[in-house]
Amino acid sequence: MPDVLKEYLVFTFPSTYYALKAEKALLARGYDIPLSPLPRQLSSNCGEVIRVEPEMKVEIRDNLLAANVEIEEIHLVQEKKKTNLMDKFFGY
Amino acid sequence: MDKRHKLIIITGVVIGFLAALLVKFGNPGNMGFCIACFIRDITGALKLHSAAPVQYIRPEIIGLVLGGIIAALRFKEFKSMGGAQVVLRLLFGAFMMIGALVFLGCPLRAILRLGGGDLNAIFGILGFAGGVGVGTIYLKKGYSMGKPVHTESQVGGVIFPVLIFGLLALLLIQPGFIAFSQSGPGAAVAPIWLALIAGLVVGFLSQRSGFCLGGGWRDMYLGKNTHLMQGYLAIFASVLVFNLIFGQFKWGFAGQPAAHSDHLWSFLGMALVGICAVFAEGCPLRQLIKSAEGKMDHVIVVIGMVLGAALSHNFGLASSGTGTTSNGRVSVVIGLVSVIVIGYFLTEAHRAKSSPKVSQGEAM
Numbered sequence: 001m002p003d004v005l006k007e008y009l010v011f012t013f014p015s016t017y018y019a020l021k022a023e024k025a026l027l028a029r030g031y032d033i034p035l036s037p038l039p040r041q042l043s044s045n046c047g048e049v050i051r052v053e054p055e056m057k058v059e060i061r062d063n064l065l066a067a068n069v070e071i072e073e074i075h076l077v078q079e080k081k082k083t084n085l086m087d088k089f090f091g092y
Numbered sequence: 093m094d095k096r097h098k099l100i101i102i103t104g105v106v107i108g109f110l111a112a113l114l115v116k117f118g119n120p121g122n123m124g125f126c127i128a129c130f131i132r133d134i135t136g137a138l139k140l141h142s143a144a145p146v147q148y149i150r151p152e153i154i155g156l157v158l159g160g161i162i163a164a165l166r167f168k169e170f171k172s173m174g175g176a177q178v179v180l181r182l183l184f185g186a187f188m189m190i191g192a193l194v195f196l197g198c199p200l201r202a203i204l205r206l207g208g209g210d211l212n213a214i215f216g217i218l219g220f221a222g223g224v225g226v227g228t229i230y231l232k233k234g235y236s237m238g239k240p241v242h243t244e245s246q247v248g249g250v251i252f253p254v255l256i257f258g259l260l261a262l263l264l265i266q267p268g269f270i271a272f273s274q275s276g277p278g279a280a281v282a283p284i285w286l287a288l289i290a291g292l293v294v295g296f297l298s299q300r301s302g303f304c305l306g307g308g309w310r311d312m313y314l315g316k317n318t319h320l321m322q323g324y325l326a327i328f329a330s331v332l333v334f335n336l337i338f339g340q341f342k343w344g345f346a347g348q349p350a351a352h353s354d355h356l357w358s359f360l361g362m363a364l365v366g367i368c369a370v371f372a373e374g375c376p377l378r379q380l381i382k383s384a385e386g387k388m389d390h391v392i393v394v395i396g397m398v399l400g401a402a403l404s405h406n407f408g409l410a411s412s413g414t415g416t417t418s419n420g421r422v423s424v425v426i427g428l429v430s431v432i433v434i435g436y437f438l439t440e441a442h443r444a445k446s447s448p449k450v451s452q453g454e455a456m
Contacts, residue, residue, distance in 0.1 A: 015236035015442060016314065035315055044169045044299070044385055046307055046373065048314070072239075090099070090300045091167060 005079045009057055010039060011050040011064065012072040019048035025067035026050070026060070040092035041077050096301075097322060103297040104323035108330025110290040111204050114152070116338045117282040121349025122208035124331070125152060125294065126201035127376035128192035129350070131394070132401040132410075133278050134259065137270050140398065141405035145276020149263040151284045153380065155291015156298070157256045160384030163299035172249025174388030176238040180434060181389055184372040185379070185396020186403065187427040191364030193401065193410040194357055194420045195219070196350055198376045199305035199365060203324065205351060207331030209343040212351050212358060219359035223366020224309035230435045231314070231370065234443040240389050249386025252394075277350055295381065304378040306369030350413065357416040357424065364427045371435060 013019045023035050038047035052060050054076060064071055082088045111124025123129055129146075136147030164170040192198045195216045197205060202220060205213035227235075243249070262270050263284065273279040281287070297303070301323065308320035335341040345353050352358075369375045372393045374382055379397070382390035404410040409420040 014239065015234065016231040017234040017236070017442065020232060020314075037311075037317070037319070040169075040302075044164070044302065044382075046302070046304065046310075086166070089095075090163070092096075 003080045005081055007054060007076060007078045009052050009054050009060075010042065010075045010077050011052070011060065012038070012042070012047065012075065013049070014070055014072050016048055018070050019050070021067070022050055022064055022069045025069055026063060029063050029067075031060070031063070039077050041079075042075055097319060099297070099301040100303065100319060100323040101326045103294075103301040103303050104326025105330040106297055107200070107294055108204075108207065108327045108332075109334050110294060111327075112331050112334035112338055112340060114282045114287060114290055115208075115335075115340055117286055118280060119282045119287075120277040120280040121340070122205045122210055123197075123201060123277070123350060124204060124290075126197050126204070127153070127380060128189055128198035128397070128401075129196075129201065129277070131189070131376070131397050132193060132405070133273075135398050135401040136278065136405065137262075137272060139269075139271055140402040143405040143410075144271075144278075145273050146278045146405065147271040147273045148278040148281060149259055149270065149272075151260075151263060151287035152291040154256055154260050154263065155288040155293075156295035156377070156380050157253070157291075157384045159292040159295020159297075160299040160381040161253050161295075162292070163296045164385040167300070169299075170246075170249065170386045172243045172246040172386040172388065173240045174243065174248065174392075176240040176389055177438075178389060178392045180237070180438075181372055181392045182396040182399065183434070184368040184431065185393035186400035187431060188365050188368040188372065188376060188393070189397040189400025190404055190409055190420075190423050190427055191361040191368070192376070193404040194361030194416055194424050195365070196352065196411050199362070199369070200327075200375070200377055202362065203305070203327050204331050205348070207328050208335050208348075209341045210348040210351050211343070211345050212348060212353050212355065215355040215358040216362040219362035220305075220366040220369075221309050222359070223363035223368075224306050224370055225313055225366070226363070226432075227367045227370025227435070228310050228313040230439050231310070233439050235371070235435055235439040236442040237371070237373065237389075237438065240387065243388075246386065248388050252383045252386075252388075252391045295384065298377060299381050299384065303381075304375050306366065306375040307378065309366070310370060352411055352413055352415045354411070354416045357411075357421055360424050360428065361420075364424055364431065367428070367431050367435070371431060371438075
């Protein structure tokens, strides 16, 4: 896929409470992963997510579940090359 | 600087410039944009309240929503969805408007007032920041409105844009049954074409940048993320500079346009707005933009704001240049107590629902 610049995994949560809990739980297990804003590719809403490399899916998921963190969904997000001016200025 | 940051700063600078320009061309002082005041004016024009000085179909609001719709459609972000605590959202919208009309401005106008030299606005901004702080404590403890769902048909999300086109038609045709102020703030208006274009530009940029005044403080409190706050500061710097250039800057507490010096109630009124902005997921500007994206829950908040405006002017809750009213002060207290109690129950419900379940008979 030549248009894909990079891709990453996004863990979303039912609420800010669980996002904060996830960040704390991961930190306690040695992962320093700060919360990121919900990517625009998923939604124009506000929200906090955990963003990791795709190969970390299983270990992060298992750590979160072990810490009783409710995961809403796990998404693969692709950042694609913008081809026109409008997308370059205003697209995500 | 990445694109997100550039976009938020550009949005702030453009809002500041256009706000100063709209005042230069006729809008009331320090009211180039005020989502609360303008929705209040539209509410009056539709005769849902009868305060003669504040009745006008503000083209800025129409433009904002249309700009948001254009951006949402162009970038495939128009999605009809809703269904999360709609009655509470109506209430939060109404309280958000009541608090704003006690202060005399939404969070956006608070910054614009300060950028015009109105020092009374400092108390409103502090109150808003404090209110968002209280709301953020609830978020950390588990507050949630639940998740809206996508609707099978897009028709629900299209209703709001249709209503906005209806408002545009009423503005252009000006039929006799619509009320337009002959004097007062509602009669101080920029040319329709300018107000519409200004609204369109701000609506488009706000949709693309995710601009939210409540979100700015919230992100600061949650994770020291200053992204949205940069837009906040850009508005202030921009409107300050352009007010100075246009000769509209007036420093001090006394004699400020559409403002009073009842500082405690400015603080508390905007604290109510701040809590509601967190609970209803967006400041008044963001509510309009999300409504433009087809999110029906936010349309309900906007309808709540219309209800709040009607209540404020029909029952003497809204302040004026001479100060707050006793009805307004009582309603702010009722609002603060109500949202704090509602927030508590929503927080407890979310935590209880999500706690690890212990099956029957199992030792605790």
